[in-house]
Amino acid sequence: QVQLQESGPGLVKSSQTLSLTCAVSGGSISIGSNYWNWIRQPAGKGLEWIGRMYIDGNTDYKLSLKSRITISGDTSKNQFSLKLNSVTAADTAVYYCARSGLGWKRYFDDWGQGILVTVSP
Amino acid sequence: SYELAQPLSVSVALGQTATITCGGTNIGIKNVHWYQQMAGQAPVLVIYNDNNRPSGIPERFSGSNSGNLATLTISRAQVGDEADYYCQVWDTSTAVFGGGTKVTVL
Numbered sequence: 001q002v003q004l005q006e007s008g009p010g011l012v013k014s015s016q017t018l019s020l021t022c023a024v025s026g027g028s029i030s031i032g033s034n035y036w037n038w039i040r041q042p043a044g045k046g047l048e049w050i051g052r053m054y055i056d057g058n059t060d061y062k063l064s065l066k067s068r069i070t071i072s073g074d075t076s077k078n079q080f081s082l083k084l085n086s087v088t089a090a091d092t093a094v095y096y097c098a099r100s101g102l103g104w105k106r107y108f109d110d111w112g113q114g115i116l117v118t119v120s121p
Numbered sequence: 122s123y124e125l126a127q128p129l130s131v132s133v134a135l136g137q138t139a140t141i142t143c144g145g146t147n148i149g150i151k152n153v154h155w156y157q158q159m160a161g162q163a164p165v166l167v168i169y170n171d172n173n174r175p176s177g178i179p180e181r182f183s184g185s186n187s188g189n190l191a192t193l194t195i196s197r198a199q200v201g202d203e204a205d206y207y208c209q210v211w212d213t214s215t216a217v218f219g220g221g222t223k224v225t226v227l
Contacts, residue, residue, distance in 0.1 A: 037216070047156075047164065047207055049216035060214040063122070096163055104170060106211055107154040111163040 002027035004097045004112035011118050012091075018084040018117055022097030029073055029080060030055050035100045036080045037108065038071060040093040048093075052100065053080055092119045123212035125219035132225045139195040141222045143208030146189060151210040153191040155184060158205045158221075167206075168193060198226050 008020035022036070029036055037052040051061035053071045061069045065084070073080040084091060094116050098108040126144040133139035143153060153171050156164035166175050168184040171191065181196045195202050203226050208219040 039216075046221040047158075047209075047218040049218065052216075062215060100216075104152065106152065107166055107169040107209070108156070108164070108216075109166050109169070109175065111165075114163050 002099060002110050004099065004110060006095060006097050006112045006115040008115060008117070010116055011120055012087055013120050014088055015086055018082070018087050018091060018119075020082045020095055020097075020115065020117070021079050022081070022112060023077070023079045024099075025078070028075075029078055030075045032056070033102055033105075035102070035106075036071075036073065037098045037100055038082045039096045039098055039108070039111075040091075041096070041114075042090075042093040050082070050084075050095075087119045089119050089121075091117070093117060122215070123210070123217050125208055125210065125217055127206075127208060127219040127222045129220070130223045130225065132227055133195070133198045134227050135200065136197055139198050139202070139224055139226075141193040141195075141206050141208075141224065143191040143193070143219050144189055145191075145210065148189055148191050148210065149187045151186075153184065153186045154209045155182075155193045156207045156209065157202075158207065160204070164207065195224070198224075200226050202226055 003025045005023045035052040038050040053059045068085045070083040094114040096114045097112045099110040155168040157167045158164040171186040172184040183194045205221045
């Protein structure tokens with residue numbers, strides 16, 4: 001089990017870029033047995049998977065967000081990041097980072113506590 | 122894109138059995154995972170790969186998956202089981218969540 005902790009600005013202006021970081025402890029993001037994911041949840045609504053990265057640099061993004069998202073990793077700091085461009089009020093949500101495995105372990109077994117990001121006009 | 126359908130809410134009497142469904146086309150051929158989310162907290166995995174419980178999850182939680190329907194069953198429901206529950210699958214390289222079901226223990 002690893003621990004994940006999100007950090008970043010809680011307030012972002014509309015049309016600007018949302019940038020969040022997920023610090024990982026208790027395990028290395030360099031180990032090739034995990035994917036590192038971002039998931040968000042607007043207030044009162046359900047979970048929405050945003051995308052994931054693998055340590056070799058490969059990424060998968062939700063199709064509807066693909067043009068605005070970048071997920072990348074920093075092995076020297078054992079963390080990974082989310083950048084979401086051209087944000088609008090619809091991007092206001094609690095953002096979670098989470099770990100998932102490979103093969104038959106493709107479930108989200110470790111989550112961060114979440115960080116609320118509000119997009120202001 | 123693949124979609125998962127869950128009932129918005131399920132009510133269960135204390136000590137009875139709650140059944141939460143998750144519908145999807147041929148979901149029976151996919152691995153279904155279930156998450157419990159208490160108010161104001163991050164989700165917690167309660168069932169993985171259809172019917173497996175992670176360490177620390179009570180035996181009262183069980184799952185099944187066949188055809189077009191996956192099910193999470195909570196036996197001997199307790200007040201502490203009140204939460205939102207989400208099913209999840211992978212559609213090739215995209216994770217898909219159901220809309221979530223709010224479980225109320227009466």
